[in-house]
Amino acid sequence: MSDVVLETKGLVKHFPITQGIVFKTRVGAVRAVDGVDLQLRRGETLGVVGESGCGKSTLAKLLVGLEKPTAGSVQVRNEDMVRLRGGALRRARRHIQMVLQDPYTSLNPRMTVGDIIGEPFEIHPEVTPRKGREKAVQDLLDTVGLDPGHINRYPHQFSGGQRQRIGIARALALKPEIIVCDEPVSALDVSIQAQVINLLESLQDEFGLSYIFIAHDLSVVRHIADRVAVMYLGKVVETGNDEQIYEQPTHPYTQALLSAVPVPDPRLRGRRDQIVLEGDVPSPANPPSGCRFRTRCWKAEDICAEEEPLLQIRESSAHPSACHFARPRDVLHAS
Amino acid sequence: MTDIQAQIDVLPGLDPGAQLLEVNDLHVEFRTRDGVSHAVNGANFRLEPGETLAILGESGCGKSVTAQAIMGILDSPPGYVTRGEVKYRGVDLLQLKEAERRKVRANRIAMIFQDALSALNPVFSVGFQLAELFRKHRGMSRQDAKKRSIELLDQVRIPAARERIGDYPHQFSGGMRQRVMIAMALALDPEILIADEPTTALDVTVQAQIMGLLAELQRERDMGLILITHDMGVVADVADRISVMYAGKVVEEAPVYDIYARPAHPYTKALLSSIPRLDMKGQQLSVIKGLPPALNAIPAGCAFHPRCAYARDQCRQDPPPPAYDVALGRTARCHFWREVIGDE
Numbered sequence A: 001m002s003d004v005v006l007e008t009k010g011l012v013k014h015f016p017i018t019q020g021i022v023f024k025t026r027v028g029a030v031r032a033v034d035g036v037d038l039q040l041r042r043g044e045t046l047g048v049v050g051e052s053g054c055g056k057s058t059l060a061k062l063l064v065g066l067e068k069p070t071a072g073s074v075q076v077r078n079e080d081m082v083r084l085r086g087g088a089l090r091r092a093r094r095h096i097q098m099v100l101q102d103p104y105t106s107l108n109p110r111m112t113v114g115d116i117i118g119e120p121f122e123i124h125p126e127v128t129p130r131k132g133r134e135k136a137v138q139d140l141l142d143t144v145g146l147d148p149g150h151i152n153r154y155p156h157q158f159s160g161g162q163r164q165r166i167g168i169a170r171a172l173a174l175k176p177e178i179i180v181c182d183e184p185v186s187a188l189d190v191s192i193q194a195q196v197i198n199l200l201e202s203l204q205d206e207f208g209l210s211y212i213f214i215a216h217d218l219s220v221v222r223h224i225a226d227r228v229a230v231m232y233l234g235k236v237v238e239t240g241n242d243e244q245i246y247e248q249p250t251h252p253y254t255q256a257l258l259s260a261v262p263v264p265d266p267r268l269r270g271r272r273d274q275i276v277l278e279g280d281v282p283s284p285a286n287p288p289s290g291c292r293f294r295t296r297c298w299k300a301e302d303i304c305a306e307e308e309p310l311l312q313i314r315e316s317s318a319h320p321s322a323c324h325f326a327r328p329r330d331v332l333h334a335s
Numbered sequence B: 001m002t003d004i005q006a007q008i009d010v011l012p013g014l015d016p017g018a019q020l021l022e023v024n025d026l027h028v029e030f031r032t033r034d035g036v037s038h039a040v041n042g043a044n045f046r047l048e049p050g051e052t053l054a055i056l057g058e059s060g061c062g063k064s065v066t067a068q069a070i071m072g073i074l075d076s077p078p079g080y081v082t083r084g085e086v087k088y089r090g091v092d093l094l095q096l097k098e099a100e101r102r103k104v105r106a107n108r109i110a111m112i113f114q115d116a117l118s119a120l121n122p123v124f125s126v127g128f129q130l131a132e133l134f135r136k137h138r139g140m141s142r143q144d145a146k147k148r149s150i151e152l153l154d155q156v157r158i159p160a161a162r163e164r165i166g167d168y169p170h171q172f173s174g175g176m177r178q179r180v181m182i183a184m185a186l187a188l189d190p191e192i193l194i195a196d197e198p199t200t201a202l203d204v205t206v207q208a209q210i211m212g213l214l215a216e217l218q219r220e221r222d223m224g225l226i227l228i229t230h231d232m233g234v235v236a237d238v239a240d241r242i243s244v245m246y247a248g249k250v251v252e253e254a255p256v257y258d259i260y261a262r263p264a265h266p267y268t269k270a271l272l273s274s275i276p277r278l279d280m281k282g283q284q285l286s287v288i289k290g291l292p293p294a295l296n297a298i299p300a301g302c303a304f305h306p307r308c309a310y311a312r313d314q315c316r317q318d319p320p321p322p323a324y325d326v327a328l329g330r331t332a333r334c335h336f337w338r339e340v341i342g343d344e
Ligand SMILES: Nc1ncnc2c1ncn2[C@@H]1O[C@H](COP(=O)(O)OP(=O)(O)O)[C@@H](O)[C@H]1O
Pocket: A015, A030, A031, A032, A050, A051, A052, A053, A054, A055, A056, A057, A058, A059, A284
């Protein structure tokens, strides 16, 4: 399948929990990402949603090589990033770049915008020869809708939305095929958010980019993503296309998540299916046995504690769902 | 206890029959080295018992400053209320002495914030902080205060409240901490609760729990609720009326159904069409060009004109548009509101 540009198999990241300062002993592990299989196709946007702490950012860092996995593989254009070393790794990394959430802390305040956007060229000099760099940076500024004349300004001279554009320009510098966006619009006001979403969409068309789009806002993800993966406690619990996830969700967690999102239409008030979850998410250092959602699930039975439900197509779920009792339920529309 | 109640009721001019809360022409400015920031430029609204008024707007438009001015907790200097009135049951709070103001704050108008950790004292247990309120303001005995604290934590659905009153704020999860803060705010049975982005930092499933709790407590107590938020989904779910703020002014005020169905101000209309919807796929997101203005350089005329799709010479040249009456209980500060409301 040459169409697949990114694939993870059994991806795991455990952060050790240690005790003691001089003689550290390992007393456990935070299972931040715990066996994730994903596929991203060329030109596609895969949305990743889930509540804070479910492992989205750790997954993003694993994909771009900022964290080393505890187990599993990350294939980018059919090369296993985890195994590559030295020059080969450096060359492979070019193809997958990242945009971060916080436009205020993700840019070095002491560097000019030109230096920030041009920095990747220092690491990958083969992409643009030295004398062409200023022009390349100006072109990038223009591409993301900023004034190329502002190349010598500093990050604080830009608004939040403009800074996010700078981060996008930096990610585009090496002409990657894939961009991993970790909550790229979460910190922005709605009117600015729409500008950045539209920019990401038009860049995708222009350059044939594939996106992993991570967000906790399910409405934004519905707007931008072709397919969606829902995460809970380090695992993907349901994946499918827009229609499957939003109109026919089969995992109870997806259903609860969707039902909790308020819709900006007062006529739907009290007329939608409401699922209110009790309690908090358990600790990823000590996840429940079997199905990790069972402690908050209204459908749980004995088997849920005993047997881990696999993420697979089931008789009552036409798309992969990790629930023994997967079954579609409409939680978005008025009943 | 009745003694104490009587004591609080001694607020000169208090008229139990008057409007619960009425804010008229409120102006707040910040005098800083960089000049004067006009954070609030004539905010008006009213609140009834049992009603939820949402104040909606993007960051920096003056929502929190408005709330701080109502509460009398404005950071001053550099912040000053320069004009207007904040009338609680007929009494202009802005004219009260600080000691009286403090009594109103504790007993009548309470506030909760986005960040519960900064609103709670980290070095005292939550039980102690609650009990102190009852002892100080209600003259309760240690034992009664403790009992009442447990009841209250129960009411805000803290599981095993009795075992948890010895815990410190950091020992609670984000959602539970928000509940503790709500308990503190409601301890002295205020008539008005101002909630400033109470769920912005929370995950949606926790947000749903907290909004549900607030709605229930409000109903039980017939409390007036001012909900400050930038989230048009939350507003659609809970508000009775909405005031939309832009650059320190309420640019549109309307009952919730009307404003979503037929916005009368170009800013409201543009906001509504710039948000992606959960229950629809593929609609084009319209964009509001540009940025909100710097508050020390608010454009002349209508402050929204540089970003407005309806703007023409009148918007730039005339004084800022007044609050035109659109319908009963509905106003919009746009010269062309008829056009805005009519064209779909
Ligand atoms: N460097 C780290 N060391 C230890 N634990 C971490 C580290 N990074 C993340 N975690 C933990 O891993 C879990 C997943 O975190 P994260 O990937 O940031 O989630 P999300 O982005 O979905 O909010 C959390 O419990 C978090 O505390």
